[in-house]
Amino acid sequence: MYESKEQKxxxxxxxxxxxxxxxxxxxxxxxxRMVLGSGLAMAATAGLLAGVAPRASxxxxxxxxxxxxxxxxxxxxxxQDHKWHTGGIFDSGLVQEWHYWTGFFTDDGTGEEFGIFYNxxxxxxxxxxxSVWEQGVSFSFGDFARxxxxxxxxxxxxxxxxxxxxxDSTSPDDFQYNAKGENVEFTTVYRAEPDTWxxxxxxxxxxxxxxxxxxxxxxxxxxPYGYMPVGLGGFENQNIPWNGQNLDxxxxxxxxxxxTGPISKSTGTVTIGDKTRHLTGTIWFEHQWGNYNSGQEPWxxxxxxxxxxxxxxxxxxxxxxxxxxxxxxxxxxxxxxxRNSFGTPNGTPDGSLTFHMGNNAEWKALKTxxxxxxxxxxxxxxxxxxxxGTWYLTNVFDNYEMPWGYPPYGNNPYSFVEAxxxxxxxxxxxxxxxxxxxxxxxxxxxxQAAVPG
Numbered sequence: 001m002y003e004s005k006e007q008k009x010x011x012x013x014x015x016x017x018x019x020x021x022x023x024x025x026x027x028x029x030x031x032x033r034m035v036l037g038s039g040l041a042m043a044a045t046a047g048l049l050a051g052v053a054p055r056a057s058x059x060x061x062x063x064x065x066x067x068x069x070x071x072x073x074x075x076x077x078x079x080q081d082h083k084w085h086t087g088g089i090f091d092s093g094l095v096q097e098w099h100y101w102t103g104f105f106t107d108d109g110t111g112e113e114f115g116i117f118y119n120x121x122x123x124x125x126x127x128x129x130x131s132v133w134e135q136g137v138s139f140s141f142g143d144f145a146r147x148x149x150x151x152x153x154x155x156x157x158x159x160x161x162x163x164x165x166x167x168d169s170t171s172p173d174d175f176q177y178n179a180k181g182e183n184v185e186f187t188t189v190y191r192a193e194p195d196t197w198x199x200x201x202x203x204x205x206x207x208x209x210x211x212x213x214x215x216x217x218x219x220x221x222x223x224p225y226g227y228m229p230v231g232l233g234g235f236e237n238q239n240i241p242w243n244g245q246n247l248d249x250x251x252x253x254x255x256x257x258x259x260t261g262p263i264s265k266s267t268g269t270v271t272i273g274d275k276t277r278h279l280t281g282t283i284w285f286e287h288q289w290g291n292y293n294s295g296q297e298p299w300x301x302x303x304x305x306x307x308x309x310x311x312x313x314x315x316x317x318x319x320x321x322x323x324x325x326x327x328x329x330x331x332x333x334x335x336x337x338x339r340n341s342f343g344t345p346n347g348t349p350d351g352s353l354t355f356h357m358g359n360n361a362e363w364k365a366l367k368t369x370x371x372x373x374x375x376x377x378x379x380x381x382x383x384x385x386x387x388x389g390t391w392y393l394t395n396v397f398d399n400y401e402m403p404w405g406y407p408p409y410g411n412n413p414y415s416f417v418e419a420x421x422x423x424x425x426x427x428x429x430x431x432x433x434x435x436x437x438x439x440x441x442x443x444x445x446x447x448q449a450a451v452p453g
Contacts, residue, residue, distance in 0.1 A: 105281030115420030217268035224351030256290025306438035367453025
């Protein structure tokens with residue numbers, strides 16, 4: 001479907017002019033002038049969607065709704081499109097949308113190191129908007145020294161979502177989401193001025209003796225990257241069905257809008273049981289939305305994904321998709337529909353970003369660990385080869401599995417891996433040059449063969 005392409009542009013930065021123009025879609029590159037205010041509008045989508053369907057208008061800055069209801073096929077615009085989406089092509093009952101982040105944190109008092117994963121997944125169970133929405137809240141807290149993972153995956157009640165403006169709001173682009181379920185509640189508050197996110201969550205650990213959990217973290221995107229698209233044109237193929245060829249731009253089926261804030265400064269607290277930690281760290285934030293559903297369509301979890309943050313300020317992210325199982329293990333990658341991007345500060349205030357689509361990056365398991373819960377083989381050492389270099393990713397510790405579909409946690413069966421990893425050069429024992437989080441989707445570990453290492 002896609003040819004291998006490479007394009008460069010300047011990502012969003014905090015100081016961009018609010019009157020910036022959108023760059024023309026023609027020509028060899030995408031320029032930083034596609035920035036609008038503190039956000040971005042992806043002009044490259046014009047070529048993908050032209051002539052397919054009428055283009056809706058992006059929400060005007062004066063609109064005050066807490067949900068984004070008018071964007072449709074429009075070029076996405078920040079901060080308006082930080083909101084969750086509904087209505088029009090997003091009233092399909094098949095929408096999947098995420099506010100997601102991972103981070104490396106240090107205890108302010110003890111200096112201990114931890115990794116945190118947090119994801120709110122918004123999935124309408126039928127057309128109709130907020131009245132039928134159900135949100136899944138996933139959380140994990142990895143203790144690096146003790147090599148222990150405390151995790152939770154809980155659903156809020158259908159229809160419990162409250163989408164409002166936060167108290168003392170100063171911008172029509174502010175929003176607040178709150179939803180509750182049995183032993184779980186989350187609140188997300190976004191304030192456009194000064195561009196801060198606050199994530200609050202209470203729940204119960206699936207493991208760790210069902211300990212009560214609480215999190216209150218605030219984060220702010222940082223220059224030189226600010227917010228940036230993860231793929232060419234701001235879109236990602238969702239691999240439907242099993243080969244990525246059945247996407248439909250007319251209704252955004254099997255496609256998703258997708259951007260990230262790769263370096264966000266964060267502070268806050270995490271409480272597990274009766275122990276509260278005051279933490280400072282750096283997170284990788286992502287927002288993704290489109291018409292697909294990972295719960296109903298297994299091919300959408302046939303992937304590996306990762307977000308790399310290097311000590312020198314460079315960033316890298318990739319997605320590698322896999323084809324339909326044929327009874328053999330492991331699944332075979334479909335590199336031509338993969339995507340990756342590499343950002344570098346370049347010694348400038350704005351930095352730069354290079355996109356690739358196609359055979360430009362490859363993930364390969366070098367060592368696996370067998371889960372005692374699911375029995376799956378999970379990669380703990382990986383070789384990641386790209387146009388920009390070859391890196392070796394090694395888990396901080398082995399067990400980052402959240403097997404919420406396996407007894408005693410459930411009976412789906414479903415397993416999800418979100419691992420904190422070190423970035424190394426030369427070999428799996430080489431020097432550490434940064435840190436990463438990496439996912440192994442449900443279908444990957446289901447078919448992954450053992451690799452002794």
